[in-house]
Amino acid sequence: MLARNARSSFSNSFRRLPRHQRYSPRHDVRLQSRSLATVASTSSDDSDLVSFYDQPATRHSSSSHTGLFGSYALHSPDSFHDLTLATLVRAHLLTERIIRARNDRDELLKVVKNMDRLSDMLCSVIDLAELIRNAHPDQEWVESANQAYEQLCEFMNVLNTHVGLYEVLRDVMLDPTVTKTLGREAYQTALIFWRDFEKSGVNLPPEQRDRFVSLSSEILVLGRQFLNEASSARPPATIKHSELKGLKDQGLGSRLQWQSRFTQLLVYPGSLQAQMIMRSAPAEEPRRKVYVASNSSSPQQVELLEALLRARGQLAELVGSPSFAHMALGDKMAKSPENVNQFLNTLLDHTRPHARRALRTLSTRKQAHLNTKPFPVIQAWDRDYYCPPEPPAPPIPLPPLTIGTCFKALSRLFRHLYGVSLRPADISAQEVWHNDVRKLEVVDEKDGLLGWIYTDLYARSGKSSGAAHYTVQCSRRTDDDDEAGDLEPPESHRELVQVSRAFEAGNRYRMPDGTFKLPIVVLLTEFSRPSAARGPSILEWHEVLTLFHEMGHAMHSMIGRTEYQNVSGTRCATDFVELPSILMEHFLTSPTVLSLFSSADDSAARQVGNHHEDPCHNIDTYGQILLAVLDQIYHSPVATQPNFNSTAALAQLHTTRGLIPYVEGTSWQTQFGHLFGYGATYYSYLFDRAIASRVWRKLFAKDPLNREMGERFRQEILRHGGGAGPVVDDRIAPERARVGERRCGGDARGRAMADRGRGGDTRKALTSTYYQ
Numbered sequence: 001m002l003a004r005n006a007r008s009s010f011s012n013s014f015r016r017l018p019r020h021q022r023y024s025p026r027h028d029v030r031l032q033s034r035s036l037a038t039v040a041s042t043s044s045d046d047s048d049l050v051s052f053y054d055q056p057a058t059r060h061s062s063s064s065h066t067g068l069f070g071s072y073a074l075h076s077p078d079s080f081h082d083l084t085l086a087t088l089v090r091a092h093l094l095t096e097r098i099i100r101a102r103n104d105r106d107e108l109l110k111v112v113k114n115m116d117r118l119s120d121m122l123c124s125v126i127d128l129a130e131l132i133r134n135a136h137p138d139q140e141w142v143e144s145a146n147q148a149y150e151q152l153c154e155f156m157n158v159l160n161t162h163v164g165l166y167e168v169l170r171d172v173m174l175d176p177t178v179t180k181t182l183g184r185e186a187y188q189t190a191l192i193f194w195r196d197f198e199k200s201g202v203n204l205p206p207e208q209r210d211r212f213v214s215l216s217s218e219i220l221v222l223g224r225q226f227l228n229e230a231s232s233a234r235p236p237a238t239i240k241h242s243e244l245k246g247l248k249d250q251g252l253g254s255r256l257q258w259q260s261r262f263t264q265l266l267v268y269p270g271s272l273q274a275q276m277i278m279r280s281a282p283a284e285e286p287r288r289k290v291y292v293a294s295n296s297s298s299p300q301q302v303e304l305l306e307a308l309l310r311a312r313g314q315l316a317e318l319v320g321s322p323s324f325a326h327m328a329l330g331d332k333m334a335k336s337p338e339n340v341n342q343f344l345n346t347l348l349d350h351t352r353p354h355a356r357r358a359l360r361t362l363s364t365r366k367q368a369h370l371n372t373k374p375f376p377v378i379q380a381w382d383r384d385y386y387c388p389p390e391p392p393a394p395p396i397p398l399p400p401l402t403i404g405t406c407f408k409a410l411s412r413l414f415r416h417l418y419g420v421s422l423r424p425a426d427i428s429a430q431e432v433w434h435n436d437v438r439k440l441e442v443v444d445e446k447d448g449l450l451g452w453i454y455t456d457l458y459a460r461s462g463k464s465s466g467a468a469h470y471t472v473q474c475s476r477r478t479d480d481d482d483e484a485g486d487l488e489p490p491e492s493h494r495e496l497v498q499v500s501r502a503f504e505a506g507n508r509y510r511m512p513d514g515t516f517k518l519p520i521v522v523l524l525t526e527f528s529r530p531s532a533a534r535g536p537s538i539l540e541w542h543e544v545l546t547l548f549h550e551m552g553h554a555m556h557s558m559i560g561r562t563e564y565q566n567v568s569g570t571r572c573a574t575d576f577v578e579l580p581s582i583l584m585e586h587f588l589t590s591p592t593v594l595s596l597f598s599s600a601d602d603s604a605a606r607q608v609g610n611h612h613e614d615p616c617h618n619i620d621t622y623g624q625i626l627l628a629v630l631d632q633i634y635h636s637p638v639a640t641q642p643n644f645n646s647t648a649a650l651a652q653l654h655t656t657r658g659l660i661p662y663v664e665g666t667s668w669q670t671q672f673g674h675l676f677g678y679g680a681t682y683y684s685y686l687f688d689r690a691i692a693s694r695v696w697r698k699l700f701a702k703d704p705l706n707r708e709m710g711e712r713f714r715q716e717i718l719r720h721g722g723g724a725g726p727v728v729d730d731r732i733a734p735e736r737a738r739v740g741e742r743r744c745g746g747d748a749r750g751r752a753m754a755d756r757g758r759g760g761d762t763r764k765a766l767t768s769t770y771y772q
């Protein structure tokens with residue numbers, strides 16, 4: 001498919017075109033291409049990043065006639081609306097051109113390129129809309145972005161199931177004289193389109209195709225309902241005064257104890273009171289009650305999940321897959337549920353002894369506390385009490401971690417590894433959606449400008465929560481576009497179409513190997529805002545980890561410059577996309593890397609680390625692996641069997657493979673929201689974590705700033721973005737070699753990679769599934 005999966009009914013977008021357009025041709029001619037000579041040399045010191053972020057004074061350039069991201073087509077919500085319509089007109093024309101290629105051999109040779117252009121034409125506006133609706137403070141902009149998103153996704157959905165497009169591509173793929181003209185990247189792009197079309201049921205007979213479309217819509221509706229229910233409040237636990245005796249917490253705990261003298265306390269799952277009780281109540285009973293309440297479900301909530309899983313199973317059967325997991329994994333690195341289960345089993349075996357040891361420590365604490373016989377059983381509600389989770393801390397003392405200090409360290413790290421630096425860039429006031437936004441140029445010492453990263457780092461109301469990396473523009477080669485061969489729009493739309501052409505023409509650069517559109521990404525985080533009184537924001541260690549993680553995604557986008565946008569940067573399979581970002585977290589365990597946070601980049605100042613790990617960390621990891629196993633079970637053939645019972649499956653998993661007893665009457669699975677978004681790929685994070693650990697050990701652990709190793713990682717992994725064929729040999733990532741060809745360009749394409757939610761699940765798991 002052309003990168004979007006959203007399904008909704010067809011509507012002819014042409015009908016929505018307004019009769020009058022307001023575009024003046026003088027705005028149509030934009031930077032056709034800019035020479036790299038305009039890029040200054042790489043900064044030798046990154047200390048200017050410190051003042052750029054820590055002394056808030058926006059550097060505005062004086063350019064006028066511009067809009068968001070420097071594009072005049074985005075100067076107002078209305079202009080965004082016009083851009084959407086212009087894009088639709090051009091996309092219709094390009095679709096028509098591709099369909100006609102069946103009768104013209106020359107055109108057949110251009111089909112893959114044109115399909116990639118079509119995908120890019122739509123994605124570049126959809127991706128923008130996705131960012132704007134999550135970040136723009138102005139409601140008018142948000143509404144225009146929502147509209148753009150809906151209209152373009154609707155059309156994308158039509159293309160994803162377009163029989164005519166599929167048939168042209170089939171002609172291309174079945175004709176060896178055509179396929180042999182495709183380069184490796186082009187062939188991989190074609191393969192991605194081909195597989196995604198087939199996954200959309202486009203090759204089915206009409207009756208089954210209709211069923212496919214209706215099941216897909218049903219899944220979308222059930223999924224949304226499931227997500228709503230997953231985050232809905234669970235009923236409170238009733239706690240008596242006598243049960244709160246000896247609360248360790250002197251603040252909130254004392255108030256609760258006082259209140260409970262007059263009335264029975266209603267403690268709501270997820271509330272501060274509930275968390276405090278789990279950590280501080282010496283008696284087991286109140287913790288048990290809060291745990292059970294937190295993990296309860298209504299019969300309707302359980303049925304909703306089971307209906308979703310059933311519909312997914314039926315969809316898979318329709319296209320001839322034994323299960324939804326089989327269908328979802330065919331184009332992932334892992335390839336099949338068998339490989340995923342084998343991986344998860346190995347991981348469970350590896351983690352079990354460490355988790356058992358940690359549980360034994362907890363058991364010793366419980367024995368001493370309750371004066372029981374040796375080794376009492378650790379129950380689900382005991383973890384937080386006997387081993388309160390600790391916030392992560394840096395392994396060595398560091399200077400105050402201002403945002404500027406962190407970006408300086410990041411730039412130094414990238415320069416050591418890849419010869420790439422981050423450089424403050426000027427912005428015009430119209431270029432950004434909020435005053436908080438800063439722009440960085442990413443500059444390679446040999447190749448010059450690689451792309452731009454806009455950072456929007458502070459929390460504010462209306463902005464989406466959590467941390468996320470948004471791809472706003474993908475790299476793509478443009479000098480061989482053959483726009484001259486595009487169909488001419490009708491007279492009435494000629495002026496309008498210029499809006500989309502002008503929008504596309506921006507940000508193109510001549511390179512030795514052609515003219516390219518360069519990548520633009522945006523990082524959203526919700527760090528605390530600096531103030532005149534307190535000075536620059538100082539990040540907690542977990543926030544530094546988040547920033548490094550997100551910058552791992554950003555650098556993947558910057559370095560993964562490909563000729564085809566469908567395989568550029570982070571447009572790759574869900575079980576590969578987290579590898580570069582998780583690897584960045586490893587760098588923060590090294591004292592050598594941490595010395596880059598100091599004011600001088602002086603190796604003599606490097607300190608010896610005293611890194612220690614939370615002893616209960618392995619219990620949590622074990623719980624995460626069980627969640628991934630549960631995700632596989634729920635998407636296996638059992639989900640369509642008439643006697644399928646998700647609660648019984650959960651209980652059985654914990655009875656047979658869990659380390660903490662399942663608690664009768666609980667059904668946490670109805671809160672496992674990632675079951676919808678990840679659907680059979682929840683293992684991805686663990687998978688990438690395993691590969692990242694190996695890459696770290698093999699390439700970087702001994703000498704983390706080694707340029708040769710950095711270059712190897714860049715050339716063998718990052719440079720290919722989501723394209724096929726990076727040569728990853730056994731020494732770097734045997735897991736990857738074992739599972740065979742990597743297939744990128746799947747689910748992560750065109751989607752903001754929100755890292756929010758993982759943390760949420762970890763917390764949930766701490767108080768629930770980890771113990772069952």
Ligand SMILES: [Zn+2]
Pocket residue numbers: 549553578581753754755
């Ligand atoms: Zn991530």
